[in-house]
Amino acid sequence: MVSSLRPARLTVLLATAWLATSCLEPPGVGRAADPTRAPGPAPWGSATSNAELEKKRALLEDVLDGELTAEGLAARLQKDWPELDTDQRARSLVGVTTVLEDLTKTGRAGKPVAPGPDREMAVAQLYFSERRFIEAATILSRVLDLAPTYPQARNLLARCFFFLGNRDRTIEELEFVLNHPEQQKDRGEVLDALFLLGAAVAETPGMSRENLQKARGAWETYLKIAPADSPSRDHVQKGLVDLEAGLRGEGPLAQPLVPVAAGDDDGATAPTAPLPAAATPPAATSNTARRVEQLPADATPLARAVAEGWDALDARDLATAETKLKAALKQDGKSPEALTGLARVFVQTGRNDEAMTHFDKAIAQAPGYMPALHYRGMAKLMAGDPAGAVASWEQIRTKDPAYFAQFNLEQRVAVARQMSP
Structure with a gap:
């Protein structure tokens, strides 16, 4: 040897x-x-x-x-x-x-x-x-x-x-x-x-x-x-x-895996909903809460389409999620929430190039929208690109330290850095 x-x-x-x-x-x-x-x-x-x-x-x-x-x-x-x-x-x-x-x-x-x-x-x-x-x-x-x-x-x-x-x-x-x-x-x-x-x-x-x-x-x-x-x-x-x-049956490791044929880009420490931005619906308050049910009566069609799309993502209904989020983008092609949600659909259905294009568009339109950077990092890591994941998450560290701490990205960055061969 x-x-x-x-x-x-x-x-x-x-x-x-x-x-x-x-x-x-x-x-x-x-x-x-x-x-x-x-x-x-x-x-x-x-x-x-x-x-x-x-x-x-x-x-x-x-x-x-x-x-x-x-x-x-x-x-x-x-x-x-x-x-x-x-x-x-x-x-x-x-x-x-x-x-x-x-x-x-x-x-x-x-x-x-x-x-x-x-x-x-x-x-x-x-x-x-x-x-x-x-x-x-x-x-x-x-x-x-x-x-x-x-x-x-x-x-x-x-x-x-x-x-x-x-x-x-x-x-x-x-x-x-x-x-x-x-x-x-x-x-x-x-x-x-x-x-x-x-x-x-x-x-x-x-x-x-x-x-x-x-x-x-x-x-x-x-x-x-x-x-x-x-x-x-x-x-x-x-x-x-x-x-x-x-x-002990507590915490994220006690959560059951959800088998999905097309793949799943979400994890225990991922953001569970779009965080506040221009047309973002309220975040779900529990594992079963649906964003669309929390919208005010006068919610815009854009906010409703985004909420329905993210709810469909939570339910692993990728076809509905894609339909709803594409409809949202027809109303506002610059919506960072819709772009990020659709990028997640593309990741889970194996369309990685399209996913990265949409993540990048979301970040260009709303540099302060942290879920786009968060999910893009996750997608990079899924594709075996830990350096790309680190680059995405390090932007969060600089732009929004509170978000970085909330989702424990320090630990994820440390692991991803050591993943590079």
């Missing part, structure tokens, strides 16, 4: 509750019989198009074949990506350049990496960094067939399953790491698995009591063995409070 090809430990965490309750459309499905070869834009959820990914894969293969070293890297990047400046290349190609840096540090740069787990792991890391979770999981499964305890491979596979909406398989893979005597020798890998197991449950409302107990045990163990200066300690300590509440 080659430790230089391992992912950075404790840097990629699981998504938050609203991601956990999502059913993500598999990247590229529907575009072609082999989605990895389909032309056109990036598959939904992916960071890059298939053509761009092939260029990065070719660059990585040259590194792994020993044909490209650090000395020749800059010229190669300039040749293949002339449209990008130096900083853009660094950000876009970090999945490849990190491998080259690791090989250089260990004196293996310029030497071919033989076919096998080391090489496959490097390719899997590239696909994961490009948010191609199905492809990454397939490669990692091959690695683990050959080497069941290959360093960090199973933790990375668990992350893939989480992003693909398979929580049970996520927990199963992490438990393997925690129970296998060989993997117990790597303290960093164990800490990573303990954190991830706790997060998989603590950030997911409606998990079973058995899983809540597993998560509590994982995080209690984490606190016992993690270094005193671990940046995740504070998150774990706060999360344990929520786990204990869930075991």
